[in-house]
Amino acid sequence: MSTMLKITDLHATVAGKEILKGLNLELEAGEIHAIMGPNGAGKSTLGYILAGREGYEVTQGEVMFNGKNLLEMEPEERACEGVFLAFQYPVEIPGVNNTYFLRAALNAQRKYRGEEALDSVGFLRLVREKLEILHIGDELLHRAVNEGFSGGEKKRNEIFQMAVLEPTLAILDETDSGLDIDALKTVAEGVNRLRSKDRGMIVVTHYQRLLDYIIPDKVHVLADGRLVATGGADLALKLEEQGYAWLEDGGIATLDVDSATETANP
């Protein structure tokens, strides 16, 4: 295994306010890492920084992705290099057909990689194959991107896009938020089917619930702009029981999790 993503001492500001304050993370191909933490810790900011959203300014540190400096790339270059952000709030794009959009995106990525564009027949074949893998129907295909979708439909559509675009690194930003248990299961099953030894995933979540279905290799706690603890899947359970109060009451030791250690911060 090799290091796919290496984030070193990442500091970032949004509208002049420092949100990330020295974040370190290493992810290897094939791994799923969960990032948990209280509201306002910087979880969504991390996703946007990795995807390249404007207005999120990196003031210090670096992010290497498969040996390349991710922060120097435009958002579309990152996508073409294999980075995929599943949005917490997928954007509604009235008038743009979901299938048309996804084919345009896939072909943009294929062009970047020097591959032939897929024609509509080839694309539909691929789409059907992915729908089957994910066990989802084709009712979302003919609608405008996310327009009028329910919360569950929007999240399923993100996972569907991920299945078609086959990213190397997927960041799932609170993909569980706003989902009922059935929708959560569908989405989690989709994610599990996309697990592969070549793909890394970062699952950002506020609650442990999603991690009942997507078992992470590592769980990190993000608080106040830094990773403050790292552990195995059991850390998530402990967080569910005890919340985040320990952050202020004496640190990780009070949590009593075998696998967890305090993360060294520079």
Next chain:
Amino acid sequence: MSDFSTQLASALPEDLGSGPEWVKTLRQGGVQNFRAHGLPTRKDEAWKYTGLGAMGQNGVQLATGSRSLVSEVSNPKPLAESGCQVDMLDGQYLEQIGNPQPGLTVLPLADALQQGIAGLQNLLESLPGPASGAGSSFGFSALNTATLESGVVVHVAAGTDAGRLSLTWSTRGTDAPLLFNSRVCLILEPGATLELVEQFESLDDNANGSNIVMQANVEENAVLHHVRFQQESEKAALITRTEVTQQADSEYTYYGFDLGGGLVRHDVHTYLLGSGAKSGINGAYLLDGNRHVDNHAKVDHMAPGGLSDQYFRGVAGGSGRAVFNTAVCVHPGADETEARQSNANILLSARAVVHTKPELEIYADEVIASHGATVGQLDELAVFYLRSRGLNEQEARQLLTTAFCQSVSDRLADPVLGGVISQRMMDVMPHAG
């Protein structure tokens, strides 16, 4: 009166032309009205943002008498298949291609005036003009009536579904640009259905002007779908006025697409005279360069239970200027009317300008009315969303602006026609800057 108006007025022929006496009387009224009022000026509220200076500066002259119909260039290919097509050249009836099906009559206006078509005289005499108190703002109508000769008359017999009729308009350049006047009369008897697809394209890069008045009478339960697509040359002027009277439970839907033209003005005015009538007035305009497009849509609800839906989308780049005015008047007694007005615009450049104004007057009870007008930029989060999937910035912006206008072509019942128009819009989509 402007010099341009004076020049046009003096070019009006003294001879009132051929045809029945009532037609000559109409023309005479038009001449008198035009000489008295001239063309609209910016002092007319309805023309505040649209000046006609460019036409005068281009040296546009009034086209009079009949002109040669020999053309080396053929009219543009219709946007979509139709059973019957009429080509208009320089405002005149050129030819008819294909055979109208039983129940559909299509005639050059001059022939129809000679033959007499049921309801035609009433229709022609009902056109509002300057005499109805609106002064010079109806100047183009007066000029059109003064020169009444060229045009088309379409009659659909009761209960007939006449399918699609294509009407293609083109003009060709001459030494001096000309102003062509033409009239379209549509008579739909009770229960008749017609889809009219009008298409305006200049044959060359000319600075001609067209002043086209359409009058439609849509009887009970009749349905008229009216598509107007224009991609005129960047110097051309296109002035159209569409006046529609609707009887009970009739339906009129208009879909306007403005992709070209230097100076464009459309007035679309429907009168819901019978109960339960529906008017849908939709449009998309795409502007860049120095182009100017002005849409005025008005619905008069005169009877109860009517529905009107005005839906316009505009994209302006370069130094393009768009004017949009939508007015709904719910008259006393037009209870339980529903009226919707929506106009949204995207500005792609700092020099582009949009004037948008919804107007709503209600004098009846139990009325549901909504209106909204917005002018804004593209949603940057949507741009980022598309880029995060691999589209570059220009592709993302192009896709969003096209989609914005496509929401109008998506309203067409025929997805094939909608697709053709959508592609044409994508081809001319203005860029930022």
